Amino acid sequence: MIEFIVLMGIVVCFSGILALGLNFQWGLGGMVNFGLAGFYALGAYSCALLMLKGGFNTFFGALGAMVIVGAVCGLVAFVTLRVTEEDYFAIVTLGVGEMLRLIALNEDWLTKGALGLTGIPRPLSAIVPPTYYPYFLLALSIALVVACIWVLNRLARAPFGRVVRAVREDDVVAATLGKNVLWARVRIFAIGGALIGLAGSLHAFYYQYIDPTQFSTIVVAYAFMAVIAGGRGSNLGTIAGAAVVMLLLEGSRFVKELVNLEADQLAAIRIIIIGVGLILLLIYRPNGFLREYRLQAPLKEARTTPQSTKEVTT
Amino acid sequence: MLQTAFNGLVTGIIIALPALAVTLLFGVLKFANFAIGAMMTVAAYMVYALNTELGWPMLPATVAAAVVFGVLCILMDLVTFRPLRDRGGLTLMVASLGLGFVLENLARLAYGNSARSFAMELARPFRYMDIRMNREQMIAFVVATLAMGIMYILLTRMPIGRAMRAVADNPSLAQVRGIDSAAIIRWTWFIAGMLLAVGGVLIGMDRAIEPPMGSSYLIPVFSAAILGGLGSPLGAFVGALLIGIVSEMATLVIPPNYRIGIPLCVIAAILIFRPQGLFGQAHIRR
Numbered sequence: 001m002i003e004f005i006v007l008m009g010i011v012v013c014f015s016g017i018l019a020l021g022l023n024f025q026w027g028l029g030g031m032v033n034f035g036l037a038g039f040y041a042l043g044a045y046s047c048a049l050l051m052l053k054g055g056f057n058t059f060f061g062a063l064g065a066m067v068i069v070g071a072v073c074g075l076v077a078f079v080t081l082r083v084t085e086e087d088y089f090a091i092v093t094l095g096v097g098e099m100l101r102l103i104a105l106n107e108d109w110l111t112k113g114a115l116g117l118t119g120i121p122r123p124l125s126a127i128v129p130p131t132y133y134p135y136f137l138l139a140l141s142i143a144l145v146v147a148c149i150w151v152l153n154r155l156a157r158a159p160f161g162r163v164v165r166a167v168r169e170d171d172v173v174a175a176t177l178g179k180n181v182l183w184a185r186v187r188i189f190a191i192g193g194a195l196i197g198l199a200g201s202l203h204a205f206y207y208q209y210i211d212p213t214q215f216s217t218i219v220v221a222y223a224f225m226a227v228i229a230g231g232r233g234s235n236l237g238t239i240a241g242a243a244v245v246m247l248l249l250e251g252s253r254f255v256k257e258l259v260n261l262e263a264d265q266l267a268a269i270r271i272i273i274i275g276v277g278l279i280l281l282l283i284y285r286p287n288g289f290l291r292e293y294r295l296q297a298p299l300k301e302a303r304t305t306p307q308s309t310k311e312v313t314t
Numbered sequence: 315m316l317q318t319a320f321n322g323l324v325t326g327i328i329i330a331l332p333a334l335a336v337t338l339l340f341g342v343l344k345f346a347n348f349a350i351g352a353m354m355t356v357a358a359y360m361v362y363a364l365n366t367e368l369g370w371p372m373l374p375a376t377v378a379a380a381v382v383f384g385v386l387c388i389l390m391d392l393v394t395f396r397p398l399r400d401r402g403g404l405t406l407m408v409a410s411l412g413l414g415f416v417l418e419n420l421a422r423l424a425y426g427n428s429a430r431s432f433a434m435e436l437a438r439p440f441r442y443m444d445i446r447m448n449r450e451q452m453i454a455f456v457v458a459t460l461a462m463g464i465m466y467i468l469l470t471r472m473p474i475g476r477a478m479r480a481v482a483d484n485p486s487l488a489q490v491r492g493i494d495s496a497a498i499i500r501w502t503w504f505i506a507g508m509l510l511a512v513g514g515v516l517i518g519m520d521r522a523i524e525p526p527m528g529s530s531y532l533i534p535v536f537s538a539a540i541l542g543g544l545g546s547p548l549g550a551f552v553g554a555l556l557i558g559i560v561s562e563m564a565t566l567v568i569p570p571n572y573r574i575g576i577p578l579c580v581i582a583a584i585l586i587f588r589p590q591g592l593f594g595q596a597h598i599r600r
Contacts, residue, residue, distance in 0.1 A: 021367050032404060034348070034411065081587045086404050087346035087544070088585055091536040094348075095578035098533065105573045194431055224408065228518045264427055268419040276413030 006134045008250060013141030014202035018219070019226035020148055020235060023194030027232035028156060029188035030168030031077065032090045035097020036223055039193060041215035042219045043069045043101050043200020045111055048120045048210055058123040062201035066194040069308040072096075073193025077186045105212045105241025106263040116211025120204050141202060146194060155191070156235075164188050218267070222249070228281045241288065245274075317445055318562050324451045325536075326558020327458040328520060331530065331548040333514035333538035334465060335506035341482030341545040342502045343395070345406035346536070351529030352417035353507070354514030357383045358523050359421045361515050387507030388500050393436045414529065414551040420527040429522035432515075442551075454516045461512055461584055462551055465505075469547055482545060536562065537577035540584055543591025552592065 014016050018040060026032050033039070046067035050056045056064060076096050104111045111117065128136045155161050166174040171181045204210050228242030249270055255261075261269070281288070310314055339347050357379055358461050364375035366454060398405050437449040443588040469475035473588055480488040481498045489495055517527055539559045542549020568575070 031403065032407060079582045082492075087340070087407065088540060089349070090346060090407055091533065091540070091580070092581055092585070095533045095537075095581065097573065099572070099575055102571060106569070133424070140449060217415070224411065228408075243393070267425055270421040271415045271419045272423070275412040275419070275578065278412035278415070279394050279409050282401075282405055286401065286405070297494075 003008055003134065006138050008246070009138045010134070010202075012243045012246045012249070013138070013145050015226065016145055016169050016201045017148055017195055017202065017245055018199035019230070019238045020145075020152060021192045021199060021222045021241045022122035023224045023230070023232065023235065023238045024152060024195060025073075025189055025192035025229045026229055027234070027238070028146060028161070028168065029185065029192070030086065031165050031185060031189055032086055033093045033097075033189075033192070034090050034098070034220065035095070036196070037217065038097025038100035039069055039073065039214045040200050040203070040219055041104050041157045041194045041210075041212065042045040042072060042214070043197035044204040044210045045104055045117070045200075046197065047201035048117045048204045049110065051121050052117065054087060058073075058121055058205070059157065060122075062123075062198060062205075065201045066197040069200065070190040073196070075187045077189035078182075086292065087184070087280040091272030097237070101212060111212075112213060116209055118209045120208045122205045122208065137206065144198065144202070145202070145239060145272035148198070149239070152235050156233075160184075218271055218274075221271055221278075222246070225274050225278055225281075227288075228278060229288055234288065237288055249274075315566075315569030316443075318566060320445050320447065321451075322522070322559035322562030323555065324454055324558070325562055326367045326555040327462075328454050328513060328516045329531065329534050329538050329558055330551050330554035331458055331461055331509045331516070332535045333554045334462070334543070334547055335509040335513070335543065336341075336535060336539040337545055337547055337550040338478065338482075338502055339506050339510075340539070341547075342583070343399075343406070344393075345395075345403040345410070346544075347410045348407060348532065349390075349414035350409040350510055351455060351532040351533065352414040352421075353383075353510045354517060354521075354528035354531070355421050355525060356514075356528075357415060357507075357511035358514035358518040358527065359425060360434060361511070362425075362430060362518070362523050366430075369433075372432060372434060374514050374579060377510065379515075380508040383511040384504035384507035387503040387510075391392070391499070391503045401447060418525050418529060425525075427525060429524040431522055432519060434519075452520045454520060457512065461509065465547065468505070474498075478502055518551055533574055534577045537581045540581055541591055543593045546591065547594040549591055 018036070018076040022033055022036060023279070043065045046068045047061045049063045051058065054061075054064075071284070079092055107113070122133070122137070123140065124136070125133065147180070155208075163174065165177065165180050167181050167184050167188075174184075175181045203214070207214070224244075225239050225245045226242035229244060229281055230237030230239070246313060252270060255266075336347060336350055337344075339350075361372070361375045362384060364370045364379060365372060370378075370514060378381070380410045390413065394409055395406055398409055439446045439448040441447075442453065458576040467475075469479060477493045477498050478501065480491070480493055481495050485495060488498075514528060517531060519528060534557050535554075538554035539550050540553070541556060542551070542553030553583070557577050557580065561573050565573055
């Protein structure tokens with residue numbers, strides 16, 4: 001049982017980092033990423049291939065994955081050069097994500113296609129004895145989650161974070177004030193992408209085997225649910241949301257023993273529950289369970305700054 | 315070559331139906347509905363159930379399913395999107411993603427993952443000037459053209475179509491002129507639902523009926539709507555034909571597995587060079 005909890009803990013950690021990446025892009029930056037599964041796959045595959053084919057060690061494998069996913073995300077954000085409507089951007093991310101998954105599935109010479117990549121090395125596996133390895137990986141994952149939250153909170157409070165929120169609320173005003181909106185968007189999306197790359201690397205370390213089926217729609221569903229449940233913009237909330245969502249879903253595997261269901265049906269029911277939960281949360285609990293970090297303004301000013309500025313687009 | 319172009323034309327005209335639905339919904343409700351793929355899937359399964367389990371012929375089954383699905387769309391809007399209406403396009407978009415998850419997996423739960431097809435007798439392909447057309451393609455061509463014609467008359471000649479365009483163009487002005495926007499929204503969903511149902515059936519006939527069938531068309535459909543300029547019905551039609559032909563022709567050069575890349579490149583090119591699309595009007599932002 002303790003073994004199971006440790007493994008669950010690791011899963012929660014890397015799903016949490018994935019959700020943090022989405023939270024940065026969508027929650028803080030207002031750029032929705034529907035191609036999350038593809039970028040996540042890109043992270044896992046880059047890390048694995050850098051190690052297996054490139055001969056890098058685990059540290060540089062993960063670092064390389066972060067750089068690659070960050071760069072691809074930055075490039076995607078660059079097509080928003082002239083339009084800022086989120087609808088267009090969402091469809092572009094969906095398409096790019098789909099392309100990335102197709103590449104993983106079809107380029108046999110590189111990714112071994114549907115067979116997947118096996119024998120992915122793990123960090124420090126030569127030093128840490130195998131019996132303690134799960135504990136070590138859990139500790140490493142927790143340390144990474146803490147580090148990510150620390151960095152993201154610093155970023156959110158830095159001048160950069162203010163620019164990002166200004167762009168999210170009203171990019172025209174931000175541009176009028178002399179902020180470079182495009183550059184801010186590219187950086188938001190790239191930093192979020194780097195986190196997704198890190199999550200993908202941890203995924204590869206944990207399973208030691210990756211194939212395209214691991215990166216399906218359900219990954220997108222999990223991450224969106226975690227971000228919405230935790231409260232858009234709140235990093236701590238996102239981790240809590242990821243933990244709750246993962247526990248509920250992994251817990252549902254015990255339901256299978258009670259009710260006679262096939263694996264396909266159980267998977268379908270899980271996604272239905274997530275979908276319904278997503279809509280209900282959006283309607284009844286739009287701010288999630290923890291709110292975004294907000295500067296405490298003096299009372300006098302607080303009255304004049306409305307909580308959410310509606311976007312004025314004509 | 316000619317054959318590929320013809321196949322592309324048929325694909326394009328099938329895409330035109332959901333693309334028109336997307337553009338109508340976007341025009342009136344101002345958000346991109348990512349649930350349309352799953353909506354087509356569900357409608358196709360409804361026709362499948364009427365067709366194979368109750369033994370109805372295809373035509374009445376499709377008509378009945380289209381009407382029922384139109385009503386279902388109004389209900390789905392009432393439950394999902396109406397409470398979120400003034401929360402902005404981003405929230406509505408994520409809600410539509412959630413709705414899509416639910417619909418696609420309801421179909422999966424009911425019928426499993428295996429591919430199915432309608433109960434239609436096989437027919438010999440028809441040849442004309444070296445172009446091979448199978449019966450499904452011809453049906454798709456006729457039905458989709460007919461639907462587009464009806465839509466054209468509806469949007470330009472009928473009061474309801476004019477009211478829809480008025481609400482799409484300027485909701486507050488339409489309100490001042492006494493147009494009941496809630497009723498227009500319901501009509502838009504009904505019409506979009508019918509278009510999606512017919513589109514789903516044609517896709518099911520052209521390929522196969524399986525849970526991801528609709529969502530695999532999301533990118534071509536959206537790129538058609540964006541190419542034509544989101545919100546422009548005529549643009550959606552022309553955009554769909556172009557996307558269909560171009561992506562089918564491209565398979566002569568690139569591996570067919572990456573067919574989806576073509577509409578994606580089209581979107582990227584439009585976003586960079588002509589964001590308002592071919593037929594859209596440039597937005598003036600304040």
